[in-house]
Amino acid sequence: xxxxxxxxxxxxxxxxxxxxxxxxxxxxxxxxxxxxxxxxxxxxxxxxxxxxxxxxxxxxxxxxxxxxxxxxxxxxxxxxxxxxxxxxxxxxxxxxxxxxxxxxxxxxxxxxxxxxxxxxxxxxxxxxxxxxxxxxxxxxxxxxxxxxxxxxxxxxxxxxxxxxxxxxxxxxxxxxxxxxxxxxxxxxxxxxxxxxxxxxxxxxxxxxxxxxxxxxxxxxxxxxxxxxxxxxxxxxxxxxxxxxxxxxxxxxxxxxxxxxxxxxxxxxxxxxxxxxxxxxxxxxxxxxxxxxxxxxxxxxxxxxxxxxxxxxxxxxxxxxxxxxxxxxxxxxxxxxxxxxxxxxxxxxxxxxxxxxxxxxxxxxxxxxxxxxxxxxxxxxxxxxxxxxxxxxxxxxxxxxxxxxxxxxxxxxxxxxxxxxxxxxxxxxxxxxxxxxxxxxx
Amino acid sequence: xxxxxxxxxxxxxxxxxxxxxxxxxxxxxxxxxxxxxxxxxxxxxxxxxxxxxxxxxxxxxxxxxxxxxxxxxxxxxxxxxxxxxxxxxxxxxxxxxxxxxxxxxxxxxxxxxxxxxxxxxxxxxxxxxxxxxxxxxxxxxxxxxxxxxxxxxxxxxxxxxxxxxxxxxxxxxxxxxxxxxxxxxxxxxxxxxxxxxxxxxxxxxxxxxxxxxxxxxxxxxxxxxxxxxxxxxxxxxxxxxxxxxxxxxxxxxxxxxxxxxxxxxxxxxxxxxxxxxxxxxxxxxxxxxxxxxxxxxxxxxxxxxxxxxxxxxxxxxxxxxxxxxxxxxxxxxxxxxxxxxxxxxxxxxxxxxxxxxxxxxxxxxxxxxxxxxxxxxxxxxxxxxxxxxxxxxxxxxxxxxxxxxxxxxxxxxxxxxxxxxxxxxxxxxxxxxxxxxxxxx
Numbered sequence: 105x106x107x108x109x110x111x112x113x114x115x116x117x118x119x120x121x122x123x124x125x126x127x128x129x130x131x132x133x134x135x136x137x138x139x140x141x142x143x144x145x146x147x148x149x150x151x152x153x154x155x156x157x158x159x160x161x162x163x164x165x166x167x168x169x170x171x172x173x174x175x176x177x178x179x180x181x182x183x184x185x186x187x188x189x190x191x192x193x194x195x196x197x198x199x200x201x202x203x204x205x206x207x208x209x210x211x212x213x214x215x216x217x218x219x220x221x222x223x224x225x226x227x228x229x230x231x232x233x234x235x236x237x238x239x240x241x242x243x244x245x246x247x248x249x250x251x252x253x254x255x256x257x258x259x260x261x262x263x264x265x266x267x268x269x270x271x272x273x274x275x276x277x278x279x280x281x282x283x284x285x286x287x288x289x290x291x292x293x294x295x296x297x298x299x300x301x302x303x304x305x306x307x308x309x310x311x312x313x314x315x316x317x318x319x320x321x322x323x324x325x326x327x328x329x330x331x332x333x334x335x336x337x338x339x340x341x342x343x344x345x346x347x348x349x350x351x352x353x354x355x356x357x358x359x360x361x362x363x364x365x366x367x368x369x370x371x372x373x374x375x376x377x378x379x380x381x382x383x384x385x386x387x388x389x390x391x392x393x394x395x396x397x398x399x400x401x402x403x404x405x406x407x408x409x410x411x412x413x414x415x416x417x418x419x420x421x422x423x424x425x426x427x428x429x430x431x432x433x434x435x436x437x438x439x440x441x442x443x444x445x446x447x448x449x450x451x452x453x454x455x456x457x458x459x460x461x462x463x464x465x466x467x468x469x470x471x472x473x474x475x476x477x478x479x480x481x482x483x484x485x486x487x488x489x490x491x492x493x494x495x496x497x498x499x500x501x502x503x504x505x506x507x508x509x510x511x512x513x514x515x516x517x518x519x520x521x522x523x524x525x526x527x528x529x530x531x532x533x534x535x536x537x538x539x540x541x542x543x544x545x
Numbered sequence: 546x547x548x549x550x551x552x553x554x555x556x557x558x559x560x561x562x563x564x565x566x567x568x569x570x571x572x573x574x575x576x577x578x579x580x581x582x583x584x585x586x587x588x589x590x591x592x593x594x595x596x597x598x599x600x601x602x603x604x605x606x607x608x609x610x611x612x613x614x615x616x617x618x619x620x621x622x623x624x625x626x627x628x629x630x631x632x633x634x635x636x637x638x639x640x641x642x643x644x645x646x647x648x649x650x651x652x653x654x655x656x657x658x659x660x661x662x663x664x665x666x667x668x669x670x671x672x673x674x675x676x677x678x679x680x681x682x683x684x685x686x687x688x689x690x691x692x693x694x695x696x697x698x699x700x701x702x703x704x705x706x707x708x709x710x711x712x713x714x715x716x717x718x719x720x721x722x723x724x725x726x727x728x729x730x731x732x733x734x735x736x737x738x739x740x741x742x743x744x745x746x747x748x749x750x751x752x753x754x755x756x757x758x759x760x761x762x763x764x765x766x767x768x769x770x771x772x773x774x775x776x777x778x779x780x781x782x783x784x785x786x787x788x789x790x791x792x793x794x795x796x797x798x799x800x801x802x803x804x805x806x807x808x809x810x811x812x813x814x815x816x817x818x819x820x821x822x823x824x825x826x827x828x829x830x831x832x833x834x835x836x837x838x839x840x841x842x843x844x845x846x847x848x849x850x851x852x853x854x855x856x857x858x859x860x861x862x863x864x865x866x867x868x869x870x871x872x873x874x875x876x877x878x879x880x881x882x883x884x885x886x887x888x889x890x891x892x893x894x895x896x897x898x899x900x901x902x903x904x905x906x907x908x909x910x911x912x913x914x915x916x917x918x919x920x921x922x923x924x925x926x927x928x929x930x931x932x933x934x935x936x937x938x939x940x941x942x943x944x945x946x947x948x949x950x951x952x953x954x955x956x957x958x959x960x961x962x963x964x965x966x967x968x969x970x971x972x973x974x975x976x977x978x979x980x981x982x983x984x985x986x
Contacts, residue, residue, distance in 0.1 A: 180925075180928075183926075183928075183929060183936075183940060184929075184932050184935040184940060185931045187885055187939060188880065189880060190881060218925050218928065219925075222926045225924075226926070384867075387871035387872060387875040388871050388880065388939070389874075390875055390878050390880040391875070392875065393875060417935070417939040418926045418942075419926065420926065420942070427868060427871070430825055430829050431875075433830075433831040434829075434831050434832070434833065434872075437831050439630060439631060439632060439635070439829065440629050440631060441831070443628070443629035444628055444629060482971060483971075484662040484967070484971065485624075485859045485860065485861065487624075487978065488622060488624060488975055488977070488981070489625065490626045490978070490982055490985070491625050491628065494625040498625060498859070501859075501861065501944060502926075503942060503944030503945075530923060530924075530925065533928050533929055534928055534929055536929070537929020537930070540931075541929075541931055
């Protein structure tokens with residue numbers, strides 16, 4: 105007799121986001137270990153395959169777990185600390201002082217745990233993060249059950265955990281060495297802060313370290329007008345600067361790409377680099393609107409990201425999809441731009457490609473890792489349902505996520521986290537918040 | 546001995562949105578009948594005032610119920626029926642045919658009940674609606690416990706319930722007569738569809754009827770570029786056309802106002818008319834971005850609206866606040882634009898003014914109607930909390946609303962509606978949805 109599956113999910117509307125964009129009205133998903141072994145239609149009369157755990161998904165939408173291509177998870181601790189301010193004032197008077205005073209290993213771990221709780225509860229199963237003391241983020245991710253690409257920060261100034269900037273590359277290399285074989289759920293990475301905070305030497309050394317280890321190289325690029333204008337004294341663009349330094353290839357993830365010049369889209373596309381698009385953060389900080397439609401048309405894998413909580417202020421990718429679709433429609437004055445299916449890919453399959461995990465996650469297909477979420481569609485704002493993808497992108501919210509499975513493990517069910525002690529995390533985050541508030545200007 | 550209050554709410558963070566923008570860290574709110582009788586700070590040692598019902602709001606944010614200044618509630622039935630299409634194709638091939646086939650009294654009532662359920666569950670306590678067969682909307686509103694300004698539609702073509710367009714003004718007048726004294730929670734109104742679908746004669750007659758009865762006159766105006774270009778053959782603007790017809794005064798609510806010409810902001814401001822701003826709908830249909838900052842600076846009461854579910858696709862005003870704030874920041878390239886406090890007013894006090902109910906609702910102040918909501922702030926995406934208003938605008942979502950009180954009555958508590966049979970509404974809406982799907986092109 106066949107060995108029972110570990111999990112069988114039946115009866116939901118399954119949005120596979122596979123190559124054929126299949127949607128299965130009455131779906132059957134079978135999981136063994138951490139892999140998807142069967143994606144099928146329920147046959148009305150046939151008995152369900154035997155399983156250790158059977159999930160009745162009738163009335164639910166089942167889709168791949170969402171992939172957040174850009175986060176700074178510990179910054180949950182600065183959520184709403186300073187809003188509605190000019191960028192420099194926000195950074196220099198609030199965020200940088202708070203980071204220098206309050207970012208220590210325990211804070212990073214608590215902030216990251218808080219972020220993981222929020223992400224799981226709003227449908228994200230994988231994030232691509234960049235911060236300092238990233239070991240603490242890795243421990244939080246492992247504990248939460250999430251999957252992540254984690255970049256140790258590199259910047260040419262003293263940073264939490266790296267008091268001597270001259271040690272920044274070595275610190276990143278040590279991080280990679282510690283985590284590259286520690287867990288199949290954690291992929292180490294290098295996160296260079298930006299072309300204007302790292303010298304060319306640092307940038308090239310960091311990229312070399314990433315390449316040598318075969319890990320992702322992440323970098324903020326072309327986020328603000330000021331950055332663009334300063335960087336090459338107006339004679340070039342951040343993308344061209346990075347290109348000339350040899351930093352653009354299929355292992356690179358460029359974050360933001362708001363201020364692209366003529367030819368930049370083509371340079372990115374030819375290099376094979378991917379882009380993380382953070383529309384809500386770019387809107388809130390008034391950075392601008394990235395030319396995402398052009399990037400996608402040129403074949404660049406563009407994934408959605410929320411950015412950190414200091415500039416969004418939440419990690420809800422379902423809301424980010426809605427905003428992205430609407431923003432690009434009005435920006436181009438074209439209601440057909442950024443259609444729902446494209447935007448859903450930007451939070452699933454294309455996002456997975458962007459963070460270097462396209463073969464493993466991002467769609468519901470045979471052999472892929474079992475990372476998936478179930479949305480409770482029996483709610484007033486999700487009824488009637490004519491087009492499931494439209495419903496997910498334009499009507500659903502993070503709180504509709506009922507169940508989350510990552511790497512074959514149920515990490516959240518009926519909105520209860522099985523991996524984390526939420527009450528304790530909230531208490532500890534509140535305690536840190538009280539300290540941060542006391543020292544904020 | 547003093548008669549006990551009906552409801553006492555204690556321990557929450559109270560955002561009053563009153564004239565002084567008071568925020569009370571440990572608030573006490575006392576309700577008698579349908580009125581707020583006391584808004585105060587909890588005194589640590591004093592016993593709570595006696596009450597029929599006492600609500601422990603520790604860990605919650607308490608704020609005025611949200612006011613949605615523009616809805617077409619029955620259009621919940623067309624949620625996601627057709628997305629990502631050019632405007633004319635969307636309207637002519639999907640929405641208009643669906644309306645002509647499926648809009649009958651029962652459908653309007655079910656659609657409106659579904660909308661009321663969604664609105665209450667996401668924090669809206671008052672909506673300003675415009676549709677046809679508006680009597681059915683009124684019955685749904687009454688049943689739900691909500692407060693509403695309800696406009697019977699006027700359009701120069703056959704419409705549901707008004708087969709002969711020549712009868713449109715008389716039908717609106719009959720609607721007003723039936724509802725003007727029926728309930729303190731329902732204010733009848735006249736809703737003229739638009740300057741391009743109503744003749745000047747109709748527009749003036751409709752405004753006259755509204756003025757005679759002392760009710761609100763609502764009209765879509767300057768929504769799309771096409772409307773602006775067609776209306777006066779390029780020689781004028783929709784606002785100037787309406788102004789010349791004598792339709793602009795303090796009793797008028799102009800919906801959208803995206804395509805304003807030079808001088809239009811001043812004309813609106815001088816007239817005393819209010820504006821309903823629907824950013825998500827304007828984004829999704831790629832209509833454009835209304836000059837809201839200029840309107841507010843000129844003193845125009847601008848309230849937020851979600852518009853109908855065919856163009857949004859939900860009725861979540863908490864999300865609409867977030868989008869509005871971020872959209873205007875990036876549109877003006879100014880992170881200080883549309884700050885959180887301003888945007889919160891656009892969904893509460895200013896919105897109440899815009900729909901003609903500024904004296905009764907929109908803030909938590911002595912003597913006002915007891916319309917308020919409690920948000921559960923003990924959730925990962927709402928912690929830490931440095932600035933309650935920022936948290937509400939940038940981090941909260943509709944699903945965070947724990948309790949809703951309208952007109953002194955608890956209509957939802959712990960996310961359970963006390964006024965509506967939600968399961969039955971969802972079933973009936975699904976049934977209508979199946980019929981609509983069968984006939985959609």
